Amino acid sequence: MEDTIAATLAFLREAERLKDVMRSGRTSRGRPESTAEHSWRLCLMVMVFARDLPGIDLSRLLRICIVHDLGEALSGDVPATDQTPDDGRAARERADLERLAAPLPAGIRSEILSLAAEYEAGKTPEAQLAKGFDKLETLLQHTQGANGPGFDYAFNLDYGRARTDAHPLLAAIRERIDAATRARIGDSAAQE
Template sequence: MNAIKGILNVLNLAEKLKFEMRHSWLSNGRQESVAEHTWRVGLMAVLLEPYIEESMDMAKLLKMIMIHDLVEAEARDIPAFDTLYDADRKEQKRLAEHAAMKNIEAMLDEAPGSDLRQLWLEFEAKETFEAKVANALDKLEAQLQHNEADMETWLEVEKEMIYLLSPHTAFHPVLEELRKAIVADAEAKLHVR
């Protein structure tokens, strides 16, 4: 396959993330796109890097963040609350995302496609330090965005989900501190209502 043609195919697919909407709403009342979410997760990593003392491969972390939702260009965004208590829906989402990643991998030359897939699988497994950080930031950004949105956009289940972030951040004090600040903002918003 022509390498440039494959890259263009992935970029054309990725453009869909600019109009694939998440359940989250912005402070101006507009719905958030997947691309906007991904961008801010990356910004969070850049801003927090100086405070994470452990050895961390920042290039790998940013790559993981950039591609973690790429599958949603094909498999669509499924809100976390849709799979929270529905194992069948969660499995359907997993299968659709794996199929999408196989298609994305096939668009690229063998080595770059395989590398992309391995990064995505590493994020999904949440076992390496970079994958844990990427996952934590992904979850925290979603809550941060909810905090910035009008309360009328919140579903009842999202008020419960505020308290489900700790398993994603407990492994690191800086991420735990950020989680506590984001939760405090969410609680303040709930009590103001």
């Protein structure tokens, strides 16, 4: 028992680094948003919309959301505007997650790695929803963040569209967020 507690605390200490991984988005007060903050609101978003997701394993969906960016604790986040299909990001994040989870007891380590792999594959209904909600949380943050001059709001109108069109609820949420994005584009143009 003592070894398990010590190993789990070692993992949690390393996972804490996610609080210092900054993303390209800003909070409503203008501070860079951390990946941990993004993951927290992603989980909150899933929780408050859960009633509109009949037949979904909510516990599994939330666990996927919790671990989906955990690999970024070691190598950081790559903004969507800088990502390319062959940038090696997925393999790097997987290797970082394996390193991060190494101290954990085999059962929990296996669960975390399995949930991350499920998210990456995006085949199960829960993984598809996690990917869609992940995009929506990012887009929502961009509509309310105090982003700097030149922030590319137009990029958001196409960002993650395939993921957010995969479920009627996600598409309905996306419609509202896109309207807010268009308003931000109008506000930005008026300030120039």
